[in-house]
Amino acid sequence: MKQFQLPSRIRLANLPTPIEPATRISREWGANIFIKRDDLTGSELSGNKVRKLEFVIAEAQKNGADVLITCGGLQSNHARATAVAAAKLGIRSYLVLRGEPSAINDGNILIDHLVGAQIRYISAEDYAARVDEIMEQSAAELSQQGYCPFIIPEGASNALGAFGYIEATREIATQLRQMKINIDYLVIATGSGGTQAGLIIGRKLFNQSYRVLGINVCDDQSFFVNKIGRICNDAIDQYQIPVAVSAADIEIIDGYVGEGYALNRPQEIELIREIAAVEGVIFDPVYTGKAMFGLREQILQARFRKTDNILFIHTGGLFGIFPKKELFSSSG
Structure with a gap:
């Protein structure tokens, strides 16, 4: 090596x-x-996402983060893993998800709700065109509320x-x-x-x-x-x-x-x-x-x-x- x-x-x-x-x-x-x-x-x-999050969240902690912001599809494994990891570490999660809320939550999004994630739903068009911009806007809003947000890209990739x-x-x-x-x-x-x-x-x-x-x-x-x-x-x-x-x-x-x-x-x-x-x-x-x-x-x-x-x-x-x-x- x-x-x-x-x-x-x-x-x-x-x-x-x-x-x-x-x-x-x-x-x-x-x-x-x-x-x-x-x-x-x-x-x-x-x-697989948790392997990546071990390194990315370590950096977030070094920056004093108390909210993890990330994005994905409605059934994103990465968003779910981020929300669960945040709950385990005693901090908040904010998810920007592509799709619309459903009356019946199932799969990953059910777990997102169970662990207390705050979710912002956006259209497929907005996701494709400006999801990074939307995460930055969300981070700015959270900062104004006194939080220290940390943005994790899609898939922690x-x-x-x-x-x-x-x-x-x-x-x-x-x-x-x-x-x-x-x-x-x-x-x-x-x-x-x-x-x-x-x-x-x-x-x-x-x-x-x-x-x-x-x-x-x-x-x-x-x-x-x-x-x-x-x-x-x-x-x-x-x-x-x-x-x-x-x-x-x-x-x-x-x-x-x-x-x-x-x-x-x-x-x-x-x-x-x-x-x-x-x-x-x-x-x-x-x-x-x-x-x-x-x-x-x-x-x-x-x-x-x-x-x-x-x-x-x-x-x-x-x-x-x-x-x-x-x-x-x-x-x-």
């Missing part, structure tokens, strides 16, 4: 999370698949948040060494880019030989090559990380967004049901379910050799099942 100074960190996640063989789908699909269970980082804090998965790479490397497994590919669902950025930097920093593949669940390959490259280079520059990342290091498997972000085709829902039944592992319809569908299709199209070892990171999202329960009921 190359040496550098790790930023401040607080402990929120239950780590390390296990790596488990997915023996039955491996046999059925003709592959060697392992699952890194980052859905087990916590209960209320479940998922920035230079500091990338350290969540730089450090996860260290964890993975240790586990693989102990398990005496060499992996050829590490595969994730890519939605805001920060997790893949951290894994790419971590792979270089800890001298790992596998390739990092992101299956995008929104936008397209060009968008993520640019965004992930920007996050990587910001982290490398700001924290003097002794590695270099080029566009060639950022591998995106495009073509599995399907009907659109958070929208599902029947075959995606059916795959989630199938894996749950044979592996006892539940993937979510927004991120991991789509990415696992893409991975299966790539395996069946012979992108990988039968001898390749593939590690899929389960980034959580279980609460996203419940707002879509009608889809699962109607699919059998």
Whole structure:
């Protein structure tokens, strides 16, 4: 490992999370698949976002923050994890969410309400055009009320948040060494880019030989090559990380967004049901379910050799099942 100074960190996640063989789908699909269970980082804090928040909230605390402001979709895992973390730390959370309030709260937004988050709903158009501006306005209003707000970007996907998965790479490397497994590919669902950025930097920093593949669940390959490259280079520059990342290091498997972000085709829902039944592992319809569908299709199209070892990171999202329960009921 190359040496550098790790930023401040607080402990929120239950780590390390296990790596488990997915023996039955491996046999059925003709592959060697392992699952890194980052859905087990916590209960209320479940998922990949808490790894990033350990670093981002440490910075917020250094700045004396007593309100965490962030944004996301109506069922944002990141917004929920931020709200839960704030409650655990005895501070407030303010969420700017894309969508409209519902008479029935379910999934992540139910938890947002349970932990006392203040929520501002905005239209999809306003979110796309000026969510950062709206968060800044909200921060100014809270400051006038005597609070000390701290803005966390969507998905905690920035230079500091990338350290969540730089450090996860260290964890993975240790586990693989102990398990005496060499992996050829590490595969994730890519939605805001920060997790893949951290894994790419971590792979270089800890001298790992596998390739990092992101299956995008929104936008397209060009968008993520640019965004992930920007996050990587910001982290490398700001924290003097002794590695270099080029566009060639950022591998995106495009073509599995399907009907659109958070929208599902029947075959995606059916795959989630199938894996749950044979592996006892539940993937979510927004991120991991789509990415696992893409991975299966790539395996069946012979992108990988039968001898390749593939590690899929389960980034959580279980609460996203419940707002879509009608889809699962109607699919059998």
